[in-house]
Amino acid sequence: MLCISVKEFLSWKKKQLSKGGDQQSFAVLLDCIGGVSNNDLNLKIINPKENLHLKKNLEFLEAIWNDHLINSCPIQYLCGITFWRDLKLKVTNKVLIPRPETELIVDIVFNIFRSKSENLIFAELGTGSGAISIALSLAYPLCEGLATDIDQDALEIATENYVNSSKQSNLKFYCGNWWTPLERFKGKLDLVISNPPYIPRDTYEKLPKEVKNFEPKVALLGGEDGLRHIRQIIKQAPLFLKEKGWLILENHFDQSEKVKQILIKNKFTSIEIVKDLSGIGRFTIGRYK
Numbered sequence: 534m535l536c537i538s539v540k541e542f543l544s545w546k547k548k549q550l551s552k553g554g555d556q557q558s559f560a561v562l563l564d565c566i567g568g569v570s571n572n573d574l575n576l577k578i579i580n581p582k583e584n585l586h587l588k589k590n591l592e593f594l595e596a597i598w599n600d601h602l603i604n605s606c607p608i609q610y611l612c613g614i615t616f617w618r619d620l621k622l623k624v625t626n627k628v629l630i631p632r633p634e635t636e637l638i639v640d641i642v643f644n645i646f647r648s649k650s651e652n653l654i655f656a657e658l659g660t661g662s663g664a665i666s667i668a669l670s671l672a673y674p675l676c677e678g679l680a681t682d683i684d685q686d687a688l689e690i691a692t693e694n695y696v697n698s699s700k701q702s703n704l705k706f707y708c709g710n711w712w713t714p715l716e717r718f719k720g721k722l723d724l725v726i727s728n729p730p731y732i733p734r735d736t737y738e739k740l741p742k743e744v745k746n747f748e749p750k751v752a753l754l755g756g757e758d759g760l761r762h763i764r765q766i767i768k769q770a771p772l773f774l775k776e777k778g779w780l781i782l783e784n785h786f787d788q789s790e791k792v793k794q795i796l797i798k799n800k801f802t803s804i805e806i807v808k809d810l811s812g813i814g815r816f817t818i819g820r821y822k
């Protein structure tokens with residue numbers, strides 16, 4: 534534990550940020566490794582005469598920050614942690630870092646299923662760190678959640694995140710290709726959510742190096758046009774959804790219209806494109822008949 538004056542700390546912080554990087558990544562470093570949250574810091578800034586207590590010394594924090602700046606490694610991987618909605622999740626390079634825009638999926642579900650005592654059965658295809666499924670299973674304590682992924686390493690992280698976030702036991706994890714692990718839930722699902730890999734190949738090749746060199750390719754690449762997995766998920770969804778069951782998909786910024794057409798072709802109704810906070814049609818949702 535290091536005790537340092539707020540003034541000295543702020544001058545060190547300014548020096549670090551002057552080297553590059555953004556405030557948000559620096560806040561993750563301070564919170565996860567330094568043990569000082571944004572709230573703690575804001576309170577201290579109001580009372581600058583006080584001291585600040587850090588879990589690690591400034592040299593240690595600076596070494597991680599330099600690593601982030603020099604190698605473009607996402608700070609979340611270096612710290613092993615990310616914040617998503619109100620969850621603190623473990624992340625390694627085996628899982629995609631859950632993105633802020635994906636947080637809205639949970640709100641879309643809240644709008645559809647308004648009572649938190651719903652007895653619904655939901656599945657999430659491609660759970661990664663478990664973020665969406667954990668948030669939903671916490672919000673709907675009576676639901677039965679099924680979270681799948683093709684990557685066993687990702688599922689181990691998701692399971693660890695679930696155990697660390699919840700005392701409940703209403704979320705189970707299954708390994709396999711999209712619908713394959715869910716055979717015994719055919720016709721039983723009220724809701725299916727997926728944020729599948731949807732980046733088209735040529736876009737993938739040009740991704741910034743902090744994404745392409747560190748995040749799992751299996752979590753990003755959606756085939757030539759980006760829609761390979763989305764097509765596969767939609768095509769089989771009618772076998773697994775209950776009548777009037779909901780499918781909620783996240784897609785790339787320019788894919789919503791195409792996803793809508795695939796849903797129509799597969800007899801979905803009540804189709805809606807939901808915009809993210811930047812006004813991008815980021816989610817396409819529909820009901821099976």
Ligand SMILES: C[S@@+](CC[C@H](N)C(=O)[O-])C[C@H]1O[C@@H](n2cnc3c(N)ncnc32)[C@H](O)[C@@H]1O
Pocket residue numbers: 628629630631632635658659660661662663664665681682683684687709710711728729730731751752753
């Ligand atoms: C874009 S990431 C989404 C992760 C997480 N749900 C989120 O929103 O942060 C896509 C996930 O789908 C998984 N995935 C890729 N191909 C798959 C497949 N054929 N079957 C099941 N899961 C797959 C990846 O391992 C990855 O965890």
